[in-house]
Amino acid sequence: MPASLLVAPVRLAAAAAAVALSFGGLAQAQTELVIATVNNGHMIEMQKLGKHFEQANPDIKLKWVTLEEGVLRQRVTTDIATKGGQFDVMTIGLYEAPIWSKKGWLQELKTDAAYDVDDLLPAVRSGLSMDGKLFAAPFYAESSMLMYRKDLADKAGVQVPERPTWPQIKDLASKIHDPKNGVYGICLRGKPGWGDNMAFITTLVNTFGGQWFDMQWKPQLESKPWKEAVSFYVDLLKNYGPPGSSANSFNEILALTNSGKCGMWVDATIAASFVSDPKQSKVAAQMAFAQAPTMNTPKGANWLWSWNLAIPAGSKKVAAAQKFISWSTSKDYIQLVAKTNGWANVPTGTRKSTYANPEFQKAARFAAAEKTAIDSANPTDSTLPKSPYVGVQFAAIPEFQAIGIAVGQQMSSALAGRTTVDAALKAGQVTADREMRKGGYYK
Template sequence: MNIFAKSTVTCAVSFATAIMATHAAAATEITVATVNNGHMIEMQKLTPEFEKAYPDIKVKWVTLEEGVLRQNVTQDIANKSGLYDVMTIGMYEAPIWAERDWLQAIDVSGDYDVEDILPSIRGGLSYKDTLYAAPFYGESSMVMYRKDLVKNAGMEINDRDSWDHIRDVAAAVHDPSNGVYGMCLRGKAGWGDNMAFMSTMANSFGARWFDEDWKPQLESAEWKSAVNFYVDLLNKYGPPGASSNSFNENLALFNEGKCGMWIDATIAASFVTDPKQSKVADQVGFAQSPYKVTEKGANWLWAWSLAIPAATKNADAAQTFIRWATSKEYIELVGNKNGWAAVPTGTRTSTYENPKFQAAAVFAEAELKAINSANPADSTLKPSPYVGVQFAAIPEFQAIGTTTGQMVSGALAGSMTVDQALKSANVSADRQMRQAGYY
């Protein structure tokens, strides 16, 4: 090879290398903060599919336990730190943070098909009719139970049973000597942990967080009745250490065959009916949540959703990722890869209309019924000034709900009485509301 030809080749190689280096340098890295739930972990596993479709974007994951995630993203967005480009939030945060200009609106243009998102889910993630968080999966709550154990005990479970009947079923199937506990419920402290469940139970007992003048009502007869029932139920028929259990812990117990009943997020249905995860997959039944004196607010409404903090420097890349992860095409990708019973649900009408999903998901009808029955604008028997089923959509609630959760968890663990727990919670809530100027 002559010198000129050799030089030409060298230049061509150097030029190609420079282009590749420039392209690599130009790739935008986005940091996604999310919760350590099954569907989010699957989204993380599918990152190569996204990066193949969008080679100029790289995704870095920060996956956290639910309570830690809430704390971290709240601190980050309030301080405008910009640590995260995409954060996983829910129906509580979305409208409150949007009102404060902490979030960027979601791009719903083109083929995203925002009208396909279930109306109650879309409404809960919007502020002034603008979507500020895109739902990755939505949920209500319902009863999941072992059909074999209930039948063998000569009992039945139906939609909207009374709490008294549910307690009787728990007693009938409770068999701790054989590793089976009659009832599994959230006990871990947190406004989105034990209080998500406890609020719906209290609603059904006729309770409310605040009266029409925003005075906390945690020492009311309805709250005391509900929390006493809950503590008694879990202490008699729950697993040991129930005050430490939240969604993931109870899911593991149920999948091991250790729970006769579990009342929690509808999203769990896809996991407890998956033979790869659950030892009792073929024995799971579903029913609408129980109630005491009213069906109002007896089951919650929530959506784990992806949002873009205003402080991000990578808004375009963040929008691209969110549109991909919350699209009909993503649901199709998961369905084809992992089976249609494993897709993230509770977000799009098209999912429930899909024959493949209908055939694979034995829980589909019960899940959609629960989601459609929840009404955040009318969730309490007595009039209340707030919107929300398992929370009150005001900025102060996060602190109030967290403190109340700690008190209720303490009562469950036996470190204080129910009356002491609710008195302490009410005093704290009253102080918060006074300081915030509600009265």
């Protein structure tokens, strides 16, 4: 065949290949990842920065479903339990991760060398792993810590140690409590909820030497450590807390602290970036940080929480979902946020490299205390007596949500003076016992 006649079929073949490629590109562009996430600041920022991921991966389109925390839990739990397939990537908490991986509901995450899984903080990585395999990747994590006004402590002649005890905190609260001038000795959560007042109260019970359940799964709410811890908490807030403490949660106390009304506050480490920001807090320059106080044991004195990204086990888009999770929880993503919004606004609590970064250390003077708190939390060993559950400020069993909500309401009532501590603990014990029997833990 003459060479001139060969050109036509070659050109036709090339054209056909080009068409096939363009159709292949279109087909690939149909990979739409539906991501269920929570409506907090860090996650909203991730959505804004998602365009960088789409530019680098033109075959993947991101679709966001942004929900309030309670609604998010409900929607993703229903979807994963019924194998609904509504979401390709889910935002889940440290509470769900061990329960769902045990049930086989989550896809194992495969990471490459560039992701550097060993850079993840051990406490967080451990809470998201089962049998050495990672089932969710942490987007940001937190522990709890003491935030206090150093000017008031100095005026009282008190040097707050790096690891204070609860009696020392009570003593300082009594010295700086000045309600006539709008300053309260200490502010703590009182609003009912398993992840609200019970997150704090559980850490208090832990450090007093208590636990939610013994090794036979029997609830321990009427034990000595529970009675001592809750009595201490009620007494402390009644004497040195702001009025209406039983209705206060994170946001209410943040507002009080930023306006200079709280002498001390024990809560999520994430709050440190807000209370030390002069744009938000009128006492930013006076704020100092220490570890959460301890009592009879340091075990479980400060909580551990993280928001994480996971892939449902039955997903049809595992490769694309894996790619997105690797991007959004990577070192590069943290650098991208720093470049866009500054180091003070990066998601914290997940990677050693973030805390080693001098720019981050300079922007976040609470960084060392935050990392120490996260590192010291151990979800597999958070109580003085041996416990059968995983979790610091919760027990990672499906029944805990209902138990925690009911007990939280009782604790809030005791704080408000509507019931006694003993009566509240007795009612909590009855509820917990009923739920555990219903769950088949014992007869």
